[in-house]
Amino acid sequence: GNSVTQMEGPVTLSEEAFLTINCTYTATGYPSLFWYVQYPGEGLQLLLKATKADDKGSNKGFEATYRKETTSFHLEKGSVQVSDSAVYFCALRDSNSGYALNFGKGTSLLVTP
């Protein structure tokens, strides 16, 4: 079946450091890919998405490129801020479950001043 694997956390970075959170997927066909962010005590918010190979999603300084050849959708940001501290989820849209989201296990990010 379809699945998403993302790097284990927690990840701790100093402010202004470079961030990479790895995400790879297994799927039949070419599903849409997403990054969602969950701030403490809140629901999930869409951070960015990509719907086909070589698409780059970007938002709030975060970027991720849909790489079909490596089945990856790694999240990057050039300079993190304390306010970026949250849990980040990589997900794919799964046609096998009514087009619900199939999530990775989440990566907790803590950015220190």
Added chain:
Amino acid sequence: DTAVSQTPKYLVTQMGNDKSIKCEQNLGHDTMYWYKQDSKKFLKIMFSYNNKELIINETVPNRFSPKSPDKAHLNLHINSLELGDSAVYFCASSHQREPKNIQYFGAGTRLSVL
């Protein structure tokens, strides 16, 4: 205005009770979902529903049942609650078709079964 709203935000109850969580969306979406987030933050789909089709994750016990009185609401009923049901439950909604199929999430309901 809140796009996807769930009530209650917190729910504390005893084992064996029956409880419901309500979800409403004002986005005009045709599809709604329930997800369960466990203590390790792992999110898993429970149900996907639009006015034509209900898709149930096969791992969900039949004590859980979604009920949709209309397109804007998808409530979650849970019978005979067990300790393992303690989790955060998220409702979400979207259009079914690309490119408008971004899912919007509620703030979650934290269920604690004692």
